[in-house]
Amino acid sequence: MNLNEVDILITPQEIRAKVQTLGQEITREYSGKDLLLLGIFKIAFIFLADLVRAIDIPVQIDFMDISSYGPSTVSSGEVRIIKDLDASIKGKNVLLVEDIVDTGLTLKYITAILHKREPESIKICCMLDKPSRRIADIKPDFCGYAVEDRFIVGYGLDYRENYREYPAICELKPCVYQGRNDKEQPPDKS
Numbered sequence: 001m002n003l004n005e006v007d008i009l010i011t012p013q014e015i016r017a018k019v020q021t022l023g024q025e026i027t028r029e030y031s032g033k034d035l036l037l038l039g040i041f042k043i044a045f046i047f048l049a050d051l052v053r054a055i056d057i058p059v060q061i062d063f064m065d066i067s068s069y070g071p072s073t074v075s076s077g078e079v080r081i082i083k084d085l086d087a088s089i090k091g092k093n094v095l096l097v098e099d100i101v102d103t104g105l106t107l108k109y110i111t112a113i114l115h116k117r118e119p120e121s122i123k124i125c126c127m128l129d130k131p132s133r134r135i136a137d138i139k140p141d142f143c144g145y146a147v148e149d150r151f152i153v154g155y156g157l158d159y160r161e162n163y164r165e166y167p168a169i170c171e172l173k174p175c176v177y178q179g180r181n182d183k184e185q186p187p188d189k190s
């Protein structure tokens with residue numbers, strides 16, 4: 001990790017402990033039920049891979065790939081499905097696994113699409129939540145940490161496709177993106 005560019009907010013050890021706790025909560029909640037974990041490329045691939053091994057009941061896993069409409073740094077929430085789920089979710093308990101919930105617009109849009117497919121339930125599990133940024137009425141059912149309005153990288157989260165591999169959850173230092181034009185700055189997603 002390049003500590004000239006990031007400040008560590010949550011260490012790998014803390015992440016491991018938190019993922020275990022989330023796994024236990026999810027195990028309790030879905031005990032005796034079928035559970036489908038739904039991941040969105042590339043959003044939560046690291047978190048989902050850790051979480052699935054912390055859950056102590058049988059699970060199925062499926063993925064969607066989406067792309068946002070419009071300028072990449074402004075989240076309207078409206079998305080285009082590039083790769084759909086492999087199987088029907090009708091009658092299933094779906095747990096959407098997200099790295100970070102920011103405005104909530106993307107999840108609002110995706111859950112609306114999924115609800116039309118008649119699942120038994122849809123819940124949301126996120127590692128990070130930025131509640132101060134929320135626009136849509138989305139509330140994660142399972143959440144690792146609430147964070148302030150900072151730009152976060154690492155543990156799967158990127159800035160311009162970099163830093164995803166950092167094992168800690170970090171704040172990207174403003175000096176990394178200052179001086180760039182508006183489109184290239186960390187997202188103002190409102």
Ligand code: IMP
Pocket residue numbers: 043075077098099100101102103104105106107150151152153157158159187189
């Ligand atoms: P929302 O529609 O505003 O909730 O956007 C959620 C998506 O924006 C997340 O899944 C991330 O891909 C991205 N995002 C939001 N905040 C950050 C951040 O601090 N760092 C990296 N990506 C972020």
